[in-house]
Every structure is written in structure tokens, then in C-alpha cells.
Amino acid sequence: MKSIKFYYVFIMLITLSCKNNNADSQVFESKEYSHDTIDIVDYNGLQPYLETEDDRIHVVNFWAMWCAPCVAELPYLQQVASQNPDIDMLLVSMDFTNDVETRLKPFLKDNNIKSRVILMDDPDANYWINQIDPSWSGAIPFTIIFNKDKRLYLEQSFENEEDFQNQINQFYN
Numbered sequence: 226m227k228s229i230k231f232y233y234v235f236i237m238l239i240t241l242s243c244k245n246n247n248a249d250s251q252v253f254e255s256k257e258y259s260h261d262t263i264d265i266v267d268y269n270g271l272q273p274y275l276e277t278e279d280d281r282i283h284v285v286n287f288w289a290m291w292c293a294p295c296v297a298e299l300p301y302l303q304q305v306a307s308q309n310p311d312i313d314m315l316l317v318s319m320d321f322t323n324d325v326e327t328r329l330k331p332f333l334k335d336n337n338i339k340s341r342v343i344l345m346d347d348p349d350a351n352y353w354i355n356q357i358d359p360s361w362s363g364a365i366p367f368t369i370i371f372n373k374d375k376r377l378y379l380e381q382s383f384e385n386e387e388d389f390q391n392q393i394n395q396f397y398n
Contacts, residue, residue: 260333263318263325264343268353271345274315275357278373282312282396287345287367289319290332294382295366299336301386305393306340312393314340319365322346372396 264270277283286302288295299316306314316338320329325344333342347353354363358378361367368379370392383389 260330260338260342263329265322265325265346266343267345267347268349268356271317271343271347271353274317274343275369275371277371280372280374282309282393283315283369283371284312284393285315285317285369285371287317287319287365289365290324290328291320292365296336298366298383298389299338301383301389303337303339304386305389309393316340316342318342318344320344368392370396 274283274285284302284306288299290296302314302316306312318329322344329342329344332338350363354361357369358367361378361380364380366382368377368381368383370377370379375396377392377395379392383392
């Protein structure tokens with residue numbers, strides 16, 4: 226009897242995990258993340274986050290803990306995302322992979338970062354930066370805001386919430 230219950234629970238878990246099997250629901254699953262695990266991706270792993278077929282606003286922000294303007298704008302990004310439930314926020318850390326456990330996770334916790342964070346680890350920066358935006362110099366912070374109809378590439382830091390919200394507002398018109 227125990228083995229039947231086990232298989233029933235196992236089948237239910239598989240069924241539930243397969244529900245909503247489209248690319249956008251898999252990529253942007255939740256508004257808040259615990260950061261117990263942080264995915265480390267190369268450009269091929271990042272690419273699905275850069276595409277959408279829906280009307281929601283997606284924000285992909287490239288940043289690092291060692292980048293002062295990046296760290297300064299994180300609270301503005303978090304605040305605007307929390308005030309706009311239709312925004313899917315992804316923070317792409319450019320930090321070192323060996324710092325994930327010792328520095329990145331504690332940083333995210335200490336700064337109450339709730340957005341999804343992945344770590345970019347692809348040594349061929351000349352290739353993937355050009356693939357993302359040929360006019361991007363590679364400097365961070367760098368933010369992409371997009372939906373299925375519009376895309377903005379912003380090689381700048383946001384000075385305050387209003388500065389970021391003004392960019393988001395372009396998608397509501």
C-alpha cells in the first residue's frame with residue numbers, strides 16, 4: 226500500500242511540474258525567489274530569457290556586486306517591479322562563479338533582493354555581447370526592457386525609481 230501511495234504522489238508531482246509548459250512560464254516563474262540555488266548559464270542558457278511572445282514587460286538587468294552604479298540602482302529596480310505586477314524581472318549577475326556561495330547569496334539576502342538572479346559565465350563576451358545588442362560596449366549596468374512588440378536597450382544606470390519607471394511607462398502607451 227505504501228508503494229502505491231508513493232507512486233501516486235510521484236505521478237502527481239510530475240503532472241503538476243509539467244503544467245503550463247510554455248517558454249515564458251518556464252523562464253519567468255515567480256515574482257520572488259529565495260536564491261537557495263542560482264543558475265549559472267552561458268549565452269545559450271541566457272537566450273530564452275531574452276525572447277517573449279507575450280505582452281508582459283520583461284526586464285533583464287546585467288549587473289555585478291563590484292559595480293557601484295549597479296548596486297545603487299538595485300533598490301529602484303526592485304521597487305518599481307514590486308509596484309508593477311506585470312513586470313518580470315531578471316538580474317543577470319556578472320560576478321565570479323566561485324563567489325556564488327560566499328559573496329553573491331549573502332549579498333542578495335542582505336539587500337533583500339527578491340527578483341530572480343542568474344549568473345552569466347561565458348568567456349566569449351565578444352560574441353554574446355554583440356548577439357544581445359551590437360551597440361552595447363559591454364559596460365554595466367545594462368538593461369533590456371521588452372515585450373513581444375517593443376525592445377529598449379539601456380546602457381546606463383537609473384538614478385532613482387522615477388527614472389526607471391519612465392522607461393517602463395513607454396510600454397504602457
